Amino acid sequence: MAIEKHNTPMLDQLESGPWPSFITGIKRLRDEHPEARINEVINDLLGQLEHSYETRKGYWKGGTVSVYGYGGGIIPRFSEVGKAFPKSKEFHTLRVQPPAGNHYSTAMLRQLADSWEKYGSGLVTFHGQTGNIMFIGTNTANTQHFFDEVNEYGWDLGGAGPCVRTAMSCVGAARCEMSCTNELKAHRLLVNNFVDDVHRPALPYKFKFKVSGCGNDCQNAIERADFAVIGTWRDEMKVDQDEVKAYVADKGRQYYIDNVITRCPTHALSLNDDDTLAVNNRDCVRCMHCLNVMPKALHPGDDKGVTILIGGKRTLKIGDLMGTVLVPFKKLETEEDWETLVELAGSIIDFWAENGLEHERCGEMIERIGLANFLEGIGIEPDPNMLSHPRQSSYVRMDGWDEAAEAWFERKAEAG
């Protein structure tokens, strides 16, 4: 039976131009898909989207939909103009967790596409901004059917609502010479130790883990994650002086000085008279710039680990916050190292669940109660690496100064 197609004159204008058109792709589902259900759903979806373009307003509202046993993972969407577009009046999205590092085989992508075609609209995005595969558009009953099918072959829902969210990690050690840790292991270990907190939203607000293998932070972890893991190293950077010389010979000394030496944020580099590179490793902050310029000549050292930052987030409600250094350096080699990483995350989530206000991100709670109180709450000692600089304001009581100073020297002595 032929369907009566909605006119979409505004959307049609997005079919021209050289960049691949999402509208053309959506229309193919309406016009060419063998299944009438998909043709009809997509026709009404296009009708509602055209209506949005004409009136410059959105027409979806949320609701409560989940799968049996879980409390989240679905973004429910009910149309406010469902009478005019009845076939797409329920158009929920399933958030499915990707493999750590977003690696796929085409065989697996096909299996997911086949399942989604059976139960959903046929629209999918790799990935949403939290990091989930977004299977966009199905009704309440098929939400369960689709989940049951993909869950059987190894896929699980991500987070939605006030819960631990789906994590993200960079391609990392799988393909990048800058990688300073096993990003995939950190990603899976962290998020998979909190599956209950992913599936059953009961926290003050969202909590995100992101893992980047070096300071280039390709996952935007410091900007966007409540718990950011950034790879780094603490011994000396590796320098292949022959490659340095070859680079200087190729690019010229002026280019080298202007683009490598003087771009170092802590002035840790110098060009020797014989065109080799001098590195002051104690001043180096592992920013990654010189390694980015000369990936053949410079490499991270061997004593690798991670820096952990807490509390990054965007505007709502108190304004943008970058993550703050909580652990300047942590080795991730032995099983005990990995266990203590998970324990740290657990103690932070517990403290925040206990002390955070409703809809208050972890970083906002720290802002409200103060970093020093937060550190005390989770049992981490203060460290100057946590700050850009010490206090400026003299308005503070320091009754416990002598004890705190003594404790500092004791910790120093213990650390040797």
Place this chain on the structure above:
Amino acid sequence: MADMREPIETGCPDPWQYMHPVMRKNFGMWKYHEHPRPGVLRHVAYSGDEIWTVKVGTQRILDVFTLRTLCDIGERFGDGFVHFTLRSNLEYMVADAAKVEPLIKAVEDAGFIVGGTQNSVTMISHTQGWLHCDIPGTDASGVVKSMMDELIDEFKSTNMPNRVHITTSCCQINCGGQGDIAINIQHTKPPKINHDLVANVCERPTVVARCPVAAIRPALVNGKPSLEVDERKCICCGACYPPCPPMQINDAEHTKLAIWVGGNHSNARGKPTFQKLVAAGIPNNPPRWPEATAIVKRILKAYKEGARDWERVNEWIERIGWPRFFEEVELPFTKYHIDTWRGARASFNASNYIRF
């Protein structure tokens, strides 16, 4: 409920099973990479193995036909393994250099775009918009399609001083994230309240608590419990709308676009930075949003001409100064650029550093 199936709580899947065998074999043992041409990377391992990556721009919202076409290409011309980047670019990995050119041809013949590496304008990161979101002021997918149509040559080439990350967001929550250039909805009028619905739809204390400037308070309106907004205090952020849809913030006329620059997630050369407001009041004008694209192109042109090698947008502006930035991109500087939020003082110039 007796026949309901219990979920298997496996969480995040192990990627090992889906990873290219050369990447599995050389995991953590990569030595360096090269950039032979735009859209292609060559990574070399200490073992001598190499893996070639071809980066592909798509429409991001994929229908199953398009997804299968991408799989077909990956199987016929690649090794059957793909990786998705943070900005939704698809990457094919192949172990054999001879496969690269035929793969690129197949990708381009199918209408996809090869590029997005190194000093390009890579794919704009964005979210759902009118297609699926419950609070969108615009349709990010349409904005992105329109902009990428005009920026495609910059995606396919690497002629920028450094990489350029653009983002778009359909509300001020800014799901698209920080960017060298960000195009975000900026609401300009307080919410319009449907007092008949508030009592039934909204948990009022939650809504009151959500307001960043304490401008919302409970009130009786026409004998019904509702909420009222002190419109002098209201900053039109829209934070009340998600927990209380009867507080309608989107408006066909007053929902505008704003442009922000200088967000940079990397630690390279300097600590990560947040983006700064440069333009507002831009019409939210579907289906092609030409006014926003025109400003983005002006910013990109000035950056391309003025920035030195390796300078990201924030570093370029830091060197030339904001007065010259506003001059070069021909945008007005207004009192609204002066921050009023907590910490604003840190953005004031407390020195004699003036460029002439």
